[in-house]
Amino acid sequence: MHKISTIQSLFVFFTIVVFFISSCNSNNSPKDALTKKEQLGRYLFFDTRLSLNGTKSCASCHSNKMYFSDGYRKSITSLGENVPHNAPTLINSKFLHYYDWANPAANSFAIQIKRPLYGNHPIELGLDKSIIGLQRVFSSDSIYSTLFKAVYGIKDSLFTLSQIEEAIVAYENRLISFSAPFDNGKMDEDAQKGFTLFKGAKLNCAKCHPPPYFTLASTSINIDSVYSNTGLYNLDNKNQYPSDDIGLMTYSKRVTDNGKFKIPTLRNVMQTAPYMHDGSVNTIEEVIDIYARGGREINYGKYKGDGKNNQLKNKLITGFDLTQQERKELLSFLNSLTDTSILTNKIFQNPFSNQ
Numbered sequence: 001m002h003k004i005s006t007i008q009s010l011f012v013f014f015t016i017v018v019f020f021i022s023s024c025n026s027n028n029s030p031k032d033a034l035t036k037k038e039q040l041g042r043y044l045f046f047d048t049r050l051s052l053n054g055t056k057s058c059a060s061c062h063s064n065k066m067y068f069s070d071g072y073r074k075s076i077t078s079l080g081e082n083v084p085h086n087a088p089t090l091i092n093s094k095f096l097h098y099y100d101w102a103n104p105a106a107n108s109f110a111i112q113i114k115r116p117l118y119g120n121h122p123i124e125l126g127l128d129k130s131i132i133g134l135q136r137v138f139s140s141d142s143i144y145s146t147l148f149k150a151v152y153g154i155k156d157s158l159f160t161l162s163q164i165e166e167a168i169v170a171y172e173n174r175l176i177s178f179s180a181p182f183d184n185g186k187m188d189e190d191a192q193k194g195f196t197l198f199k200g201a202k203l204n205c206a207k208c209h210p211p212p213y214f215t216l217a218s219t220s221i222n223i224d225s226v227y228s229n230t231g232l233y234n235l236d237n238k239n240q241y242p243s244d245d246i247g248l249m250t251y252s253k254r255v256t257d258n259g260k261f262k263i264p265t266l267r268n269v270m271q272t273a274p275y276m277h278d279g280s281v282n283t284i285e286e287v288i289d290i291y292a293r294g295g296r297e298i299n300y301g302k303y304k305g306d307g308k309n310n311q312l313k314n315k316l317i318t319g320f321d322l323t324q325q326e327r328k329e330l331l332s333f334l335n336s337l338t339d340t341s342i343l344t345n346k347i348f349q350n351p352f353s354n355q
């Protein structure tokens with residue numbers, strides 16, 4: 001009797017362990033099916049009907065085909081205007097403590113999403129102007145009628161804006177990916193040497209771009225660590241960035257924050273050119289040249305000045321010499337951060353072209 005109950009309880013224990021392990025997997029693996037709410041968010045993310053004139057969706061500027069960036073220096077809104085900044089990837093943004101390039105107030109997806117949806121400076125999607133029309137359009141759309149009913153129990157697509165936001169945020173939370181060669185132990189010898197360089201005291205890259213997220217913005221909440229001036233500008237050698245885009249100083253009003261921008265992730269970075277907050281650096285080679293020089297020199301035009309001498313530049317950026325071989329290794333390492341499964345993983349694809 002005693003023996004049987006031991007075996008029984010062992011069996012129950014074993015079953016619980018198996019169940020626990022399998023449910024952990026299903027929460028963590030991005031390949032797994034989306035919940036209904038996440039699925040709704042996925043449709044909305046890719047739906048151009050969310051913009052006031054039906055031209056743009058979140059995915060227009062965060063394209064799954066471009067690792068959730070857009071390839072422009074500065075993204076283009078539904079009205080054809082440029083936004084002030086380069087569109088960052090959204091892969092693994094879930095782990096960031098701060099969103100956007102220099103706005104510490106945007107510290108959650110829920111807060112951040114209001115800018116592209118309703119922002120006026122400039123209008124990006126312009127959703128607030130079209131919600132009633134949108135309800136009408138979606139009520140005759142079988143996918144949305146079904147999903148809104150399943151998720152929120154709403155008839156005739158009489159959804160609210162906050163439900164739309166909530167569903168998109170749920171989808172953003174599923175844009176997770178850690179299957180690059182770096183994660184799979186598939187780095188070649190050059191890439192491994194490049195990683196050693198990346199972490200070493202000569203380059204100091206990992207001080208600001210530490211693994212596994214490759215940005216301090218995911219591992220620190222300290223604003224002074226998360227935002228840095230990397231010496232891209234030094235207008236008239238007066239330690240200034242262009243006056244219409246001075247970074248963290250816009251929010252903090254501290255003069256010493258002029259030119260500080262959020263440290264971006266380097267995951268998939270080889271696929272997300274052009275670079276920096278304003279997209280002003282075209283290639284990864286140029287990025288390395290700028291760091292090697294200890295700042296960017298601009299010789300002509302209204303942004304003339306040598307960023308190397310910007311007194312507000314972070315002290316870690318001092319410049320260094322790289323041999324051709326070391327440069328090759330560093331590039332191999334950065335290449336090992338590309339997770340090509342993003343291009344095929346079904347949950348990242350446009351649901352409208354997958355029907």
Ligand code: HEC
Binds near residue numbers: 060086090098109
């Ligand atoms: C017109 C192009 C455009 C559209 C449309 C757009 N975004 Fe963005 N997105 C950007 C740009 C540019 C930034 C950087 C903003 C900044 O710092 O000024 C950004 C930043 C973000 C960030 C912060 C990422 C990070 O690393 O800090 C998130 C999250 C985001 N967008 C989600 C969305 C969602 C969700 C939508 C749809 C509701 C959307 N975006 C629509 C261009 C766009």
Ligand code: HEC
Binds near residue numbers: 228230259261276
């Ligand atoms: C002091 C912190 C710091 C150090 C050290 C640092 N970075 Fe950065 N990195 C940043 C910040 C901040 C930005 C964004 C700057 C901007 O847009 O104004 C950035 C941007 C980048 C970008 C552009 C990414 C994108 O999506 O636009 C790349 C690539 C990059 N860094 C690679 C490196 C490498 C390689 C090293 C080492 C040689 C390095 N960084 C060292 C803070 C740092």
